[in-house]
Amino acid sequence: MDITLFGQYLMNGLMLGVIYGLVAVGFTLFFGVLDVIKFSHGDVLTVGAFTAFATYLALKAAQVPSPWLQLLAMSVVAMTSMAFLGALIAKYLVLPLRTAPALNTLLLTLMLGTVLREGVRLIFPDGSNPKPFPRLLPSDAFSFGAFTLRIDTVILLLSGLAMIVATHFLINRTKLGLAIRAVAQDGETAMTMGINFTAIVLITFALGSGLAAFAGVMNGLYYNEINFGMGLLLGVFGFSAAVVGGLGNIYGAILGGFLFAGLQTIGAVALPFASAYKDVFALAVLIAIMAWRPTGLIAERTSERV
Amino acid sequence: MATSKGPALAVAALATAYAILFLGAEKQAELAALLVGAAVAVPLAARFGLAEKVRSSIGANEGFFHAAVITGALITALWFHDEHFILLMMTTSLLLMVAALGLTVQFGYAGIVNFAGSAFIGIGCYTAAVVTKYTTLPTVLTLPLGGIMAALIGSILILPVLRTRGHYAALVTIAFGILFKTFIEVNDTLGGPQGMSVGSLTLFGWSFNDPIHVGSFEASFYLSYIVVALLMLALCFVLVRRLERSWIGLSMDAIRLDEIASACYGLDIARWKIVAFTFGNFLAGMAGALYGHVLGFIAPNNFTFGDSLILVSIVLLGGIGNPWGVAVAAAFVVILPEKFQIIQEYRFVLYAVLVILILLFRPEGLLPRRLRRYLPAADVKGSA
Numbered sequence: 071m072d073i074t075l076f077g078q079y080l081m082n083g084l085m086l087g088v089i090y091g092l093v094a095v096g097f098t099l100f101f102g103v104l105d106v107i108k109f110s111h112g113d114v115l116t117v118g119a120f121t122a123f124a125t126y127l128a129l130k131a132a133q134v135p136s137p138w139l140q141l142l143a144m145s146v147v148a149m150t151s152m153a154f155l156g157a158l159i160a161k162y163l164v165l166p167l168r169t170a171p172a173l174n175t176l177l178l179t180l181m182l183g184t185v186l187r188e189g190v191r192l193i194f195p196d197g198s199n200p201k202p203f204p205r206l207l208p209s210d211a212f213s214f215g216a217f218t219l220r221i222d223t224v225i226l227l228l229s230g231l232a233m234i235v236a237t238h239f240l241i242n243r244t245k246l247g248l249a250i251r252a253v254a255q256d257g258e259t260a261m262t263m264g265i266n267f268t269a270i271v272l273i274t275f276a277l278g279s280g281l282a283a284f285a286g287v288m289n290g291l292y293y294n295e296i297n298f299g300m301g302l303l304l305g306v307f308g309f310s311a312a313v314v315g316g317l318g319n320i321y322g323a324i325l326g327g328f329l330f331a332g333l334q335t336i337g338a339v340a341l342p343f344a345s346a347y348k349d350v351f352a353l354a355v356l357i358a359i360m361a362w363r364p365t366g367l368i369a370e371r372t373s374e375r376v
Numbered sequence: 377m378a379t380s381k382g383p384a385l386a387v388a389a390l391a392t393a394y395a396i397l398f399l400g401a402e403k404q405a406e407l408a409a410l411l412v413g414a415a416v417a418v419p420l421a422a423r424f425g426l427a428e429k430v431r432s433s434i435g436a437n438e439g440f441f442h443a444a445v446i447t448g449a450l451i452t453a454l455w456f457h458d459e460h461f462i463l464l465m466m467t468t469s470l471l472l473m474v475a476a477l478g479l480t481v482q483f484g485y486a487g488i489v490n491f492a493g494s495a496f497i498g499i500g501c502y503t504a505a506v507v508t509k510y511t512t513l514p515t516v517l518t519l520p521l522g523g524i525m526a527a528l529i530g531s532i533l534i535l536p537v538l539r540t541r542g543h544y545a546a547l548v549t550i551a552f553g554i555l556f557k558t559f560i561e562v563n564d565t566l567g568g569p570q571g572m573s574v575g576s577l578t579l580f581g582w583s584f585n586d587p588i589h590v591g592s593f594e595a596s597f598y599l600s601y602i603v604v605a606l607l608m609l610a611l612c613f614v615l616v617r618r619l620e621r622s623w624i625g626l627s628m629d630a631i632r633l634d635e636i637a638s639a640c641y642g643l644d645i646a647r648w649k650i651v652a653f654t655f656g657n658f659l660a661g662m663a664g665a666l667y668g669h670v671l672g673f674i675a676p677n678n679f680t681f682g683d684s685l686i687l688v689s690i691v692l693l694g695g696i697g698n699p700w701g702v703a704v705a706a707a708f709v710v711i712l713p714e715k716f717q718i719i720q721e722y723r724f725v726l727y728a729v730l731v732i733l734i735l736l737f738r739p740e741g742l743l744p745r746r747l748r749r750y751l752p753a754a755d756v757k758g759s760a
Contacts, residue, residue, distance in 0.1 A: 107546075177735060184728035192722065309547060313543075350559045357533070
């Protein structure tokens with residue numbers, strides 16, 4: 071394989087890794103604080119991407135010229151509105167089911183995902199068809215011999231990584247992060263230490279959903295296309311990444327994201343069968359991993375309480 | 377002691393009349409009136425103690441009630457004998473009932489959630505398509521073959537499903553459902569995104585796709601499919617009920633409620649989970665094979681994740697582990713969007729919202745499963 075193609079696949083894999091990682095961090099955060107899987111997470115990403123797209127259309131109608139300003143506004147609007155949506159979901163749908171079996175939460179959020187997905191399809195004009203996401207980043211390319219590097223890819227990758235680093239910083243270095251970690255470790259003890267449990271849960275859900283919205287915008291800018299169903303597969307892959315990395319573990323989630331993206335890229339490049347089977351391959355490997363390590367590669371550190 | 381056959385017969389007759397009225401209604405206002413009528417009448421009947429009477433009457437004359445319901449379904453089918461569309465709806469709901477029964481055994485009895493229900497139906501459909509296209513096997517064989525294929529392919533999942541719990545197990549079946557759809561979409565032998573046509577079911581040289589002529593009586597070809605579907609449903613229903621009442625069902629219940637305790641009592645958890653999972657997939661695959669013949673043409677878009685979720689909703693709406701509830705829920709879930717064209721587009725949202733509301737306010741389902749009665753003949757007061 072020549073170096074050009076290799077470079078492309080490498081960049082593509084890294085990009086996917088960052089996107090999956092961002093989604094997986096959300097799953098891991100939710101699981102950490104509440105021990106629940108919020109399966110509508112992927113669809114929150116879709117709604118975020120479409121919110122950004124709607125913002126773009128509004129800005130275009132208002133004739134805001136600068137693409138950077140547009141991008142900033144799109145990201146801010148998408149992330150804040152999704153953060154708000156995430157907190158709402160946590161308050162009215164996830165927290166009331168705290169005492170119910172974990173399966174009920176899973177089912178409820180799966181159904182909520184359907185509502186969001188179909189909502190986008192039905193409410194957005196001509197929502198059943200894919201929408202062209204605007205190219206707002208400069209698309210100049212650098213050439214290193216045969217290997218070309220597009221500047222928009224670099225910007226996207228760097229900003230994604232920056233977002234992950236910022237999240238890491240927030241969780242590990244700030245007081246808020248300390249509270250989140252305390253609630254994740256033991257909610258009741260955290261409450262006796264004066265931490266507002268509900269508030270922390272809501273903030274965590276807002277944070278995760280904001281990250282998902284960011285991933286949605288990234289995804290849109292990278293592929294220049296969004297559709298109402300994109301969140302489902304991204305959600306499944308993000309969840310897989312979180313599970314493979316071990317739920318409740320932020321590093322595991324990021325690692326899992328890159329691992330999963332790597333798997334898909336290998337599936338597309340190195341295997342003898344057609345690259346169309348790359349998702350099939352990735353999902354089959356996922357099922358195999360689940361059979362081998364039932365709670366992920368970095369196992370969940372809980373003992374079974376009888 | 378209300379053990380006369382009267383209430384059971386009355387319920388079957390009422391249900392038949394209701395089905396005929398509902399399926400035959402053309403105007404949206406009539407349909408709405410019928411729905412509101414049922415929504416008012418059923419709780420009222422329960423309020424005045426009628427439901428208890430009906431329940432004990434059915435409990436005492438179960439075989440009779442089954443026969444009455446089957447007769448009712450046949451009468452309904454004959455009533456609409458030349459209406460293709462209505463018969464197709466009826467067949468679809470009958471087959472979905474079979475698949476949902478399979479899911480009930482998995483989810484309601486053994487506690488394994490299967491989010492790939494439509495994938496197993498799809499395996500059945502594609503088996504029927506491949507058998508009729510590439511082989512000369514007798515087509516009746518597609519029904520058991522569809523079930524066997526679904527059970528076999530499902531057995532790949534047995535190890536991960538047994539080893540994982542909760543969210544992790546859910547992830548396995550979700551991944552499989554999406555894997556299946558992606559696979560058939562990119563596989564050219566199976567027709568890719570365009571799908572495949574499925575040949576007709578033939579029995580003793582008579583093709584099921586031919587219209588029926590008996591003397592001056594003419595009927596749609598769907599009528600013959602309905603008879604087969606009804607037969608399949610009746611068999612599966614009786615089988616599932618027997619399974620539930622037997623010590624197998626008891627073992628499955630114990631395993632669902634507490635794995636560790638059941639293991640302490642010497643129950644083989646893996647064995648019963650495998651039995652439930654494989655049996656459920658078999659039912660879904662068998663129903664799928666017949667569904668393929670009925671549709672005549674299948675494509676990957678018939679087997680999306682959304683459809684799997686609808687199957688789970690049926691099990692949940694009907695009341696987890698309650699076969700009668702599942703039957704009623706399947707009928708409504710199939711027929712409502714077809715009759716109300718306005719909601720056809722919104723059906724996924726509608727069912728999703730319904731399930732969310734049920735999970736929030738009535739987590740045991742609309743018609744919850746009743747506690748086991750160890751002495752079926754005795755009408756124990758307050759045993760609910």
